[in-house]
Amino acid sequence: MNNILFVFLGGGLGSVARYGVSEFVRTNFRSSFPIATLFSNVISCAILAFTITYLSQRTEISIGARSFIIVGICGGFSTFSTFSFETVELIRAGNAALAITNILISVTVCVALVYFLTKQA
Secondary structure: OHHHHHHHHHHHHHHHHHHHHHHHHHHHOOOOOOHHHHHHHHHHHHHHHHHHHHHOOOOOOOHHHHHHHHHHHHHHHOOHHHHHHHHHHHHHOOOHHHHHHHHHHHHHHHHHHHHHHOOOO
């Protein structure tokens, strides 16, 4: 039951942080490209990769703490559903090239980031 509480709390923090990033990007960057979602997903992948790498060397870290960060914070902060919706909206608006660019950049950068940051784990 404790792990569920840790995931719940981490998810809330991750969601609030994601909202903050979205508002910051929306206020400071004007673009038809979904930059806020890309930033959130890239940051979340970096946090996940660093956490997995760090935790692979630390057996004393509890399952609850791992769940709090990996499932809770990273799960609440990243946003595949928003990425998917924004990509579909770009297609519907006639911006297929921008939609394809979004897919290529988001997937390539996030997967490469996790791959390279966890390479030593």
